[in-house]
Amino acid sequence: MQVRVAAMQMAMSADSHENLQRAEHWVRAAAKAGAQIILPSELFSTLYFCKDQDIDHFALARTKDQDPGVQKMQKLAAELGVVIPVSFFEKAGNCYFNSVLTFDADGRELGLYRKAHIPDGPGYQEKFYFSPGDTGFQVFPSRFGRLGIGICWDQWFPETARILALQGAEILLFPTAIGSEPKAPELNSRSHWTRVMQGHAAANILPVVAANRIGQEMGKDATITFYGGSFICDGTGEIIAMADQEEGFIDATLDLAAIARHRLDWGLFRDRRPDLYGSLCSLDGKPKKRD
Amino acid sequence: MQVRVAAMQMAMSADSHENLQRAEHWVRAAAKAGAQIILPSELFSTLYFCKDQDIDHFALARTKDQDPGVQKMQKLAAELGVVIPVSFFEKAGNCYFNSVLTFDADGRELGLYRKAHIPDGPGYQEKFYFSPGDTGFQVFPSRFGRLGIGICWDQWFPETARILALQGAEILLFPTAIGSEPKAPELNSRSHWTRVMQGHAAANILPVVAANRIGQEMGKDATITFYGGSFICDGTGEIIAMADQEEGFIDATLDLAAIARHRLDWGLFRDRRPDLYGSLCSLDGKPKKRD
Numbered sequence: 001m002q003v004r005v006a007a008m009q010m011a012m013s014a015d016s017h018e019n020l021q022r023a024e025h026w027v028r029a030a031a032k033a034g035a036q037i038i039l040p041s042e043l044f045s046t047l048y049f050c051k052d053q054d055i056d057h058f059a060l061a062r063t064k065d066q067d068p069g070v071q072k073m074q075k076l077a078a079e080l081g082v083v084i085p086v087s088f089f090e091k092a093g094n095c096y097f098n099s100v101l102t103f104d105a106d107g108r109e110l111g112l113y114r115k116a117h118i119p120d121g122p123g124y125q126e127k128f129y130f131s132p133g134d135t136g137f138q139v140f141p142s143r144f145g146r147l148g149i150g151i152c153w154d155q156w157f158p159e160t161a162r163i164l165a166l167q168g169a170e171i172l173l174f175p176t177a178i179g180s181e182p183k184a185p186e187l188n189s190r191s192h193w194t195r196v197m198q199g200h201a202a203a204n205i206l207p208v209v210a211a212n213r214i215g216q217e218m219g220k221d222a223t224i225t226f227y228g229g230s231f232i233c234d235g236t237g238e239i240i241a242m243a244d245q246e247e248g249f250i251d252a253t254l255d256l257a258a259i260a261r262h263r264l265d266w267g268l269f270r271d272r273r274p275d276l277y278g279s280l281c282s283l284d285g286k287p288k289k290r291d
Numbered sequence: 292m293q294v295r296v297a298a299m300q301m302a303m304s305a306d307s308h309e310n311l312q313r314a315e316h317w318v319r320a321a322a323k324a325g326a327q328i329i330l331p332s333e334l335f336s337t338l339y340f341c342k343d344q345d346i347d348h349f350a351l352a353r354t355k356d357q358d359p360g361v362q363k364m365q366k367l368a369a370e371l372g373v374v375i376p377v378s379f380f381e382k383a384g385n386c387y388f389n390s391v392l393t394f395d396a397d398g399r400e401l402g403l404y405r406k407a408h409i410p411d412g413p414g415y416q417e418k419f420y421f422s423p424g425d426t427g428f429q430v431f432p433s434r435f436g437r438l439g440i441g442i443c444w445d446q447w448f449p450e451t452a453r454i455l456a457l458q459g460a461e462i463l464l465f466p467t468a469i470g471s472e473p474k475a476p477e478l479n480s481r482s483h484w485t486r487v488m489q490g491h492a493a494a495n496i497l498p499v500v501a502a503n504r505i506g507q508e509m510g511k512d513a514t515i516t517f518y519g520g521s522f523i524c525d526g527t528g529e530i531i532a533m534a535d536q537e538e539g540f541i542d543a544t545l546d547l548a549a550i551a552r553h554r555l556d557w558g559l560f561r562d563r564r565p566d567l568y569g570s571l572c573s574l575d576g577k578p579k580k581r582d
Binding site (some may be wrong): 157 | 492559
């Protein structure tokens, strides 16, 4: 099965309406170029507000049925016949999550995923805003393949990719917002960020699509230059499309049947040793005692 | 803590005595160049006998106290003041393992690890010879750092690297024997092989040392050209030393304290979600029911 995937890369402004207009523009452009699965980056409706701990930013959150970005993307998915995993700031009861709602190519809701791994550090104050996701990892069976979705920081964890692979994912998608480190200007994590996901692809024999934002955003406490570098890699982790720091989209065609055959041939999933993996289910590396 | 590590890369012949003489030569050369941890490749005393299923090859196995390669490397470790993880074909009771015995810089035995993940396929008939290892993953506290050791196929599994990281490994070492695919001559896995380990390094912020063999070996059923490409990468997965297909050794200096600081700063181990990882402990991705 041949599938054409695209990752969008944009700079965002404080004007959400304008961000969504531009997102629509790029979704239409990617669809016109033949993309069947189109991935916007993380929290693409707004600036990356987590630069600061600011109580006022909670006002940006919406329930999944009231978010303007979600609504716009759902309509576009149905109109254009494309699959869109839509990142948004979710309000749910008294809690707030960093979520993705994925729409199938007919606009039907495939399901909600809430970011499991929440970072915290200078410029990336996510633990102030988001509860750690309670949905678990999920694979969504779309018209164009079974999609495993993680959100930004999730992409740093081999567990995310492996669990999605075990659940039968055929493509891994990671909407992202990552850039410079406000307290460590000498550190550029772009290559590190790229390699960790190439590793997930290689270890699970699964293609990866990563969409990052660009632009410089000035907060009260921190300024971040988002480095873009959105990419698509094949099931061996080889980069087959990569953006630098320009706005637009990248795309590539994936042969999911050929990749599945390679995955089977390589035998990795046959040879796992879950009897030895108990310590993965602890933080300190000591297998947890059963109740 | 600055540590100098080396990976050896050799072609092997049917003459074990000659293989060990050359291995000694390269250990001495690496030590003379300042290496403190020296990694020979997998099963470096012999040809890679797993190309065929041949009952006669079991005669190559020895108990850990009787293997000539183990004995020679133990003496060299003590004489030169270097740490050596020694790969050998282990006979233990009625079973046979693909094992590594690691010697500290005074020649003292640090412990035995038996390869957990056993491959099987054209040219790599390891399931015919080796029982899946029963030691579990282990970190060995050597004079020059805490060593996490996996053997060849183990290197393809993110679980190996993660568990060793959780146990406090400071360096991951992978003795290897990998090359061409007898039934798929068009497939060259070298880049795939490299990227999966770069991914382990990047995801765990741990340097990786991989030592592979070179040379063409002709079996009865399969001929393999081992592709070398031994490498050392830093804690972001960036390659800092790499061989091509020449015999010798590569070496690099690692600042374990700086890497540990980066690991702490990045926060990955703080943010894991073991409550969501239960399915990792199953083959089919379904969390196992408790007894």
